[in-house]
Amino acid sequence: xxxxxxxxxxxxxxxxxxxxxxxxxxxxxxxxxxxxxxxxxxxxxxxxxxxxxxxxxxxxxxxxxxxxxxxxxxxxxxxxxxxxxxxxxxxxxxxxxxxxxxxxxxxxxxxxxxxxxxxxxxxxxxxxxxxxxxxxxxxxxxxxxxxxxxxxxxxxxxxxxxxxxxxxxxxxxxxxxxxxxxxxxxxxxxxxxxxxxxxxxxxxxxxxxxxxxxxxxxxxxxxxxxxxxxxxxxxxxxxxxxxxxxxxxxxxxxxxxxxxxxxxxxxxxxxxxxxxxxxxxxxxxxxxxxxxxxxxxxxxxxxxxxxxxxxxxxxxxxxxxxxxxxxxxxxxxxxxxxxxxxxxxxxxxxxxxxxxxxxxxxxxxxxxxxxxxxxxxxxxxxxxxxxxxxxxxxxxxxxxxxxxxxxxxxxxxxxxxxxxxxxxxxxxxxxxxxxxxxxxxxxxxxxxxxxxxxxxxxxxxxxxxx
Numbered sequence: 001x002x003x004x005x006x007x008x009x010x011x012x013x014x015x016x017x018x019x020x021x022x023x024x025x026x027x028x029x030x031x032x033x034x035x036x037x038x039x040x041x042x043x044x045x046x047x048x049x050x051x052x053x054x055x056x057x058x059x060x061x062x063x064x065x066x067x068x069x070x071x072x073x074x075x076x077x078x079x080x081x082x083x084x085x086x087x088x089x090x091x092x093x094x095x096x097x098x099x100x101x102x103x104x105x106x107x108x109x110x111x112x113x114x115x116x117x118x119x120x121x122x123x124x125x126x127x128x129x130x131x132x133x134x135x136x137x138x139x140x141x142x143x144x145x146x147x148x149x150x151x152x153x154x155x156x157x158x159x160x161x162x163x164x165x166x167x168x169x170x171x172x173x174x175x176x177x178x179x180x181x182x183x184x185x186x187x188x189x190x191x192x193x194x195x196x197x198x199x200x201x202x203x204x205x206x207x208x209x210x211x212x213x214x215x216x217x218x219x220x221x222x223x224x225x226x227x228x229x230x231x232x233x234x235x236x237x238x239x240x241x242x243x244x245x246x247x248x249x250x251x252x253x254x255x256x257x258x259x260x261x262x263x264x265x266x267x268x269x270x271x272x273x274x275x276x277x278x279x280x281x282x283x284x285x286x287x288x289x290x291x292x293x294x295x296x297x298x299x300x301x302x303x304x305x306x307x308x309x310x311x312x313x314x315x316x317x318x319x320x321x322x323x324x325x326x327x328x329x330x331x332x333x334x335x336x337x338x339x340x341x342x343x344x345x346x347x348x349x350x351x352x353x354x355x356x357x358x359x360x361x362x363x364x365x366x367x368x369x370x371x372x373x374x375x376x377x378x379x380x381x382x383x384x385x386x387x388x389x390x391x392x393x394x395x396x397x398x399x400x401x402x403x404x405x406x407x408x409x410x411x412x413x414x415x416x417x418x419x420x421x422x423x424x425x426x427x428x429x430x431x432x433x434x435x436x437x438x439x440x441x442x443x444x445x446x447x448x449x450x451x452x453x454x455x456x457x458x459x460x461x462x463x464x465x466x
Contacts, residue, residue, distance in 0.1 A: 056074075056075065056076060057076045057077070059077075060078070060083060061079075061082055061083060062080070067086075072095075072096075074091070074094050074096065074097055075099065076099040077099065077101065078101040078103075079100075079101065079106060081105055083106060085107060085108045088110045089112045089115070090110070090114075092113070092114070093117075096119060097114075097119060098121065099122075101124075106126060108133065109131065110133045111133045111134045111189075112134070113136050114136060115135050115137065115138045116140070118139070118141055118142060120142060121142050121144050121198075122145045122147075123143065125146070125147065126149060127184060129149075129183075130184045130186055131187055132185065133189040134190040134191055135190065135192065136189060137193050139195045140193075140195075141198065142198055143198060143199050144198050145201070146199060148185060148203060148204065148205050148208075149185065150204075150206070151183070182205070182206050183205045185207050186209050187209065188210075188212060188215045190213045190214060191213070192212070194214050194215070194216070194217045195218045195219075197220050199216075202224070204225075205228055205230070206229055206231075208228075208230060209232050210231075211234050211235060212235050213235045213236045213238065214237045215238045216242060217237050217240045218240070218242075220241065220243045221244050223267075225242075225245055225248055227248070227249070227251055229252065229253050231251060231253055232254060234256070235261070236258040236260060236261065237261065238261045239261060239262050239265060240261070240263045245262075246267050246290075247269070248268065248270070248271055248272070249274075250272065251274060252275055254276065255277065256279045257277065257281060258284065259283060260282070260283045260284065262284060263283050263288075264288070265288050267290050268288045268291055269290040271285070273294070275299050276299055277300055278300060280300060280302070280307045282327070283305065285308050286309045286310055288308075289312050291311050292336075293315070294316070294318070295318040296320065296323065299322060300323055301323065302323070303325070303327050305330070305350075306329040308331050308334060310334070312336060313336050314336055317337065319340070319343050319346075320343055323346055324347050324348075326346060326348070326350060328350045328352055329350075329351070329355060330353050331354050331357060332352050332355045332356060333356045333357070334357050335359060337360055338359050338361055341364045342363065342365050342371065344366035344369035344370060345369070347370050348371070348375065349371065349378050350378070351377055351378065352376075352377045352378065354379050357379075358382070358383050360382045361384045361386065363382075365391045365394075367414075369391055369393050371394055372395050373394065373395065374396070374398060376399040378398065379401060379405060380404055380405075382402075383405065385408055387409060387411070387412075388410075388411045389412045390412065390413040392416040392417075394414075395416065395419070396419045397417065397420045398421040398424075399421040399423060399424070399444075400421070401424050406427065406428065408430060409431060409433070410431075410433045415437040416437065417436075418442075419441060419442050419443075420440065420442070420444065422445040
C-alpha cells in the first residue's frame with residue numbers, strides 16, 4: 001500500500017520532492033575547460049549544481065512546483081528564472097553563504113529567507129521584486145552592500161542632488177517626474193535588514209511606500225542614506241541606533257515619521273524635513289546628539305512625546321504656524337537651545353516640553369495666538385530664562401511650570417489666565433515681580449519667592465512661602 005501511495009503521489013506531482021541519491025563526482029561526466037580546468041555537473045530532482053575548482057554554485061529552482069532542498073553548507077547561490085517567491089526561511093542560518101545572485105522575475109523574498117547568513121556581503125535586488133518581507137536579511141552581520149533598484153541611467157531617474165536642488169524641494173521637476181520609471185518594490189518589511197552591522201549605504205527606491213518597523217535598526221555602520229520621493233511612512237524604530245548616519249533628507253512625500261524612527265542616530269548632524277510631513281511621532285529623533293539646527297515645516301501638526309529630547313547640541317529650532325501641539329518632553333534636556341518662538345497656532349505646550357533646557361533665555365508667544373495651556377513642568381529647570389510674558393489666550397499654568405528657573409526675574413501674565421498650578425514658581429530665587437490679572441480664580445500653593453506680587457482679592461486660595 002505504501003508503495004502504491006508513493007507512486008501515485010509521484011504521478012500526480014503532489015507533495016515536496018524527496019531527496020534522491022546523486023551521482024558521485026567520479027561518475028559524473030567531465031568537461032575539460034580552458035587550460036585543462038576540470039568541471040563536472042551534478043543534477044537530479046533536488047540539486048542543480050555547477051561544480052568547479054572554486055566550489056559549487058547551488059541553483060535554487062522549482063521541482064514539480066516546489067523549491068529544491070537547500071543544503072545548510074551552501075556557499076554560492078543562483079536563483080533560477082522559474083522562481084517567483086523565495087520562501088520563508090529558505091536560506092535561514094546558511095552561515096557559509098558568501099555569494100547570492102537573484103533573478104529578474106523574482107517577486108517576493110519572504111520572512112527570514114536569508115536571516116543569519118553571516119558571511120553574505122553583497123545583495124543586488126532586481127527591479128521585479130515587490131516585497132522584502134520581515135527579517136529577510138536580518139543578522140547578516142557581514143552585509144556591506146544592498147542595491148535596491150532605484151532606476152538606471154537613461155530611464156529618467158536622476159540623482160537626488162538634481163531632484164532636491166537647494167535642500168529638498170521639487171524645483172521644476174514636474175516634467176521629469178512623469179518620465180521616471182519606478183521599480184516594483186513597495187514594502188521593506190519589519191526588521192528586514194536589522195543588525196546588518198557592516199551595511200554602509202542604502203538607497204530607498206521611489207516605488208517603496210512604507211519602510212516598516214525596525215527595517216534598518218542597529219545598522220551601526222550605515223552612513224549614507226538616500227530616500228527617494230515616493231516613500232510615505234517611516235515606521236517605528238526603522239533607523240534606530242544607526243550610529244554612523246550623518247545626514248538625511250526626508251522627501252516631501254513622507255507624511256509620518258514613526259516612534260523612535262531615528263532614535264540615537266548620534267552622529268546625525270544634517271536633518272532636512274520637507275513640506276508634506278504631518279507628524280513627528282514620539283522620540284522620533286531622541287538622543288540625536290549631533291543635530292544643531294532643525295526647521296519643522298508648517299505642514300507638521302504635532303511634535304510627539306520626547307520627539308527631540310536629549311539632543312544636547314540642538315541650538316536652534318524653527319517652528320511655523322500650522323503646528324498645534326508640542327508634546328510631553330518634546331525638547332527635554334536640549335541643553336544648547338537658546339530661544340524658541342511658539343507659533344500662534346499652537347494650542348498646548350505639554351508636560352516638560354522644554355524641561356531642563358539650561359541655556360534657554362527666551363520663549364516668545366503671540367498675543368493673538370491659540371495657546372490655552374502651559375502644562376506641568378513645561379519650563380522647569382530653564383535656569384537661563386530671565387523673563388516670561390504669558391499671553392491672554394492662556395487659561396491655565398500647570399504644576400511647577402517654572403520650578404528651578406533660577407534666573408527668572410519677571411513674569412507678566414495677561415488678562416485671561418484662570419489658574420496657576422501647585423508650586424508654579426518653586427525655587428525661582430531671582431524672581432522680583434509677578435503681575436497677576438483679575439481673571440485668576442485660584443493659585444494652588446504658588447511659591448513666588450522674593451519680590452512684589454499683585455494678588456486680587458477674589459482669589460480664594462493662595463499660599464506664599466519664602
